Amino acid sequence: MSMSSNPASLRVAIVGAGIGGLAAALFLRRAGLDVSVYEQAVELAEVGAGIVVAPNMVRLLHRLGLGDELATFAVRLEAAWEFRRWRDGRVLFVQPMGEECERLYGAHCYVAHRADLLTLLQDALPARHLCLDHRFVDVRETDDEVELRFAARSGRETRVVSDVVIGADGIHSVLREKIAPKVDARFSGLCAFRCLVPAAKAPGMALRPVQTLWLGPGRHFVHYPISGGRLVNVVAIVPAGDWRTESWTADGEIADLAREFDGWDNRLHQLIASATSTKRWALYDRAPLEQWTKGRVALLGDAAHAMLPFFAQGAAQAFEDAAVLATCLRTVDPSPVAEALRRGSGFLNPQAPVSPTAATPTTADAQSKGVLGTPAAPFVNPAASKGSAGGSFVLDLRDIGTGQPRYKWQKPLPLLVTRGIVQLHRQTADRA
Ligand SMILES: Cc1cc2nc3c(=O)[nH]c(=O)nc-3n(C[C@H](O)[C@H](O)[C@H](O)COP(=O)(O)OP(=O)(O)OC[C@H]3O[C@@H](n4cnc5c(N)ncnc54)[C@H](O)[C@@H]3O)c2cc1C
Numbered sequence: 001m002s003m004s005s006n007p008a009s010l011r012v013a014i015v016g017a018g019i020g021g022l023a024a025a026l027f028l029r030r031a032g033l034d035v036s037v038y039e040q041a042v043e044l045a046e047v048g049a050g051i052v053v054a055p056n057m058v059r060l061l062h063r064l065g066l067g068d069e070l071a072t073f074a075v076r077l078e079a080a081w082e083f084r085r086w087r088d089g090r091v092l093f094v095q096p097m098g099e100e101c102e103r104l105y106g107a108h109c110y111v112a113h114r115a116d117l118l119t120l121l122q123d124a125l126p127a128r129h130l131c132l133d134h135r136f137v138d139v140r141e142t143d144d145e146v147e148l149r150f151a152a153r154s155g156r157e158t159r160v161v162s163d164v165v166i167g168a169d170g171i172h173s174v175l176r177e178k179i180a181p182k183v184d185a186r187f188s189g190l191c192a193f194r195c196l197v198p199a200a201k202a203p204g205m206a207l208r209p210v211q212t213l214w215l216g217p218g219r220h221f222v223h224y225p226i227s228g229g230r231l232v233n234v235v236a237i238v239p240a241g242d243w244r245t246e247s248w249t250a251d252g253e254i255a256d257l258a259r260e261f262d263g264w265d266n267r268l269h270q271l272i273a274s275a276t277s278t279k280r281w282a283l284y285d286r287a288p289l290e291q292w293t294k295g296r297v298a299l300l301g302d303a304a305h306a307m308l309p310f311f312a313q314g315a316a317q318a319f320e321d322a323a324v325l326a327t328c329l330r331t332v333d334p335s336p337v338a339e340a341l342r343r344g345s346g347f348l349n350p351q352a353p354v355s356p357t358a359a360t361p362t363t364a365d366a367q368s369k370g371v372l373g374t375p376a377a378p379f380v381n382p383a384a385s386k387g388s389a390g391g392s393f394v395l396d397l398r399d400i401g402t403g404q405p406r407y408k409w410q411k412p413l414p415l416l417v418t419r420g421i422v423q424l425h426r427q428t429a430d431r432a
Contacts, residue, residue: 009034010329013148013162015136015175017044019114020301020318021168022121025129026064027322031330037125038150038160040135040169044122046114047248047279049194050226050233052080052211052312053112055105057319062107066120074110074117075225077101079210086216089205089265111211111224113231117315134158139165139178139297146296164329165297168318171246173303179294185284188308191240192281193257197232199225201274203267206232211312214268219260221268234271235309236260237283244282252280283308298325 010033014021017039028035053061053074061067076097083092097109122130134150137157141147146165150158167175176183199207206212206223214221222235238260243252258272285308292304301318 010164011162012036012164012166012329013038013146013160014166014168015148016167016169016173016301016303017041017122017130017132018168018170018301018318019118019121019315020170020303020322021166022118022125023060023064023319023322024166024168024300024325025125026121027060027326028329029125029129030064031326033326033329035129036131036160036162037129038131038134038136038148040133042133042153044118044130044132046118047194048196049114049235049279050111050196050224050231051114051117051315052224053110053117054313054316055101055107055109057316058107058110059105060319060323061120063323064124066124067107069120070110070112070117071108073120073228074112075209075227075229077109077111077209077211077224079208080109082210082212084212084214084265086214086219086221086264089214089267092215094210111209111226111233113226113233116227136169136174139175141295141297163296166325167297167299167303168301169303171302171306173299175297176289176299176303179297180289180291180299183286183289185246185286187240187244188283188285189240190237190283191243192283192309193234193236193238193252193260193278194281195234195254195257195272195275195278196226197234197271197274199230199232201270202232203270205267206271214264216261216264221261221264223271232271234275237310240282243280245280246282246284248279248281250280252278254278256280300325 012028012033012035014024014028014035014037017025017037021037021039025035025037053070058067058070061070078096078098079094080097082094084090085092101107101109131150133152135152136148137151138149139146140149145161145163148160148162148165150160152158165175167173167179169175197206207225207229209225209229211224212222219236219238222237223232225231226233236257238257254272254275254277257275257278258269261268261272284306286306288305289299292299300321302314304321305317307314307317
């Protein structure tokens with residue numbers, strides 16, 4: 001049965017209650033739509049790991065009225081992309097954040113525990129909109145509506161009828177499989193170790209409000225404080241060896257992590273030795289989908305455009321998707337839903353340039369209200385695109401005025417950052 005409480009408004013079923021699904025629920029609800037989120041887990045939980053909450057996401061959290069609360073548990077960065085040399089910690093590059101960040105990008109940049117961020121979003125959504133223990137199984141679309149089938153752990157099956165479906169079911173999206181051609185995962189040859197370290201056992205330099213990246217032969221090591229400074233988050237990217245598991249929950253071995261960083265600065269070994277467990281995630285790349293919507297179904301977040309984690313933007317992009325979809329759908333009657341989604345996917349879709357002159361009322365509305373940025377150019381932060389030292393945090397990747405395709409990764413980042421990332425895994429001999 002549908003959970004619809006207000007038959008006059010568009011019914012939107014969201015599959016998946018990760019960061020993207022919850023963000024979509026909050027934006028769609030704010031747009032006056034009748035939202036229900038269906039999550040396979042019996043309770044919401046995030047992995048024990050940190051996340052960079054970049055300014056493009058912080059601005060949207062403010063729009064949801066959650067920005068002040070974010071600041072109560074997240075750590076505000078004073079500097080980011082602080083690159084250090086692997087053996088001795090010499091600083092190679094640093095990007096000041098602090099007040100400069102707000103001036104350039106309209107918001108501060110934070111680092112947070114993923115669980116705290118998820119709780120913030122969950123608490124903002126009235127419980128009646130969230131249906132746990134609903135594993136999406138299948139979808140069937142008619143001219144007028146969509147029927148979704150869910151299974152509970154007990155084996156009980158539920159059918160839900162909706163006007164629109166949003167697939168926010170993550171990197172291994174089942175909904176994507178139903179509406180889009182198979183997306184091949186290309187193994188990157190790398191994997192990420194992730195762990196948390198109590199601040200009391202961490203070296204002093206790791207407690208600074210700085211996102212620090214140590215660069216060395218074939219590897220890099222990232223750390224920043226989270227949870228009000230009580231923990232240090234560690235992400236280490238290394239050659240994967242024979243590790244192929246792409247999962248948030250797969251356990252790795254601390255000893256394997258330590259071995260990868262033999263000969264690196266002792267402070268990193270202090271961090272590794274102070275962790276009690278580690279997760280290990282094999283990194284796969286995926287070509288962008290041609291289309292993120294089909295009929296009444298749209299994908300967002302990792303389901304639509306999973307990306308490698310090097311720019312710490314996946315969740316922020318899911319947030320942007322959520323805000324854009326809400327703007328596309330808020331003025332729509334149930335009948336022309338597919339058309340609205342298709343138009344929305346014009347500016348969500350990496351392959352589809354959108355001409356502002358061809359804007360329909362929905363896209364025009366999105367533009368004039370400035371979904372993500374300023375009224376004149378919603379996806380561009382003008383201050384950021386004036387060639388300042390900092391990255392634009394991806395907003396100019398979506399310049400619908402010029403119709404640029406989306407993931408031109410290098411474009412908005414400072415040269416040094418780009419160079420650092422590119423060299424990272426290539427010029428190993430030079431750095432040894
Ligand atoms: C090592 C690493 C570091 C990262 N660091 C950052 C960072 O610093 N900043 C950043 O912005 N991004 C970062 N990312 C990317 C970010 O984590 C993801 O892009 C983001 O979590 C995607 O959110 P999502 O809501 O699309 O998917 P998910 O968070 O994966 O949520 C999907 C949800 O759908 C549910 N689900 C799945 N299948 C079904 C089903 N059949 N039925 C019902 N429910 C289902 C799942 O249980 C889950 O709750 C990082 C990624 C990695 C791997």
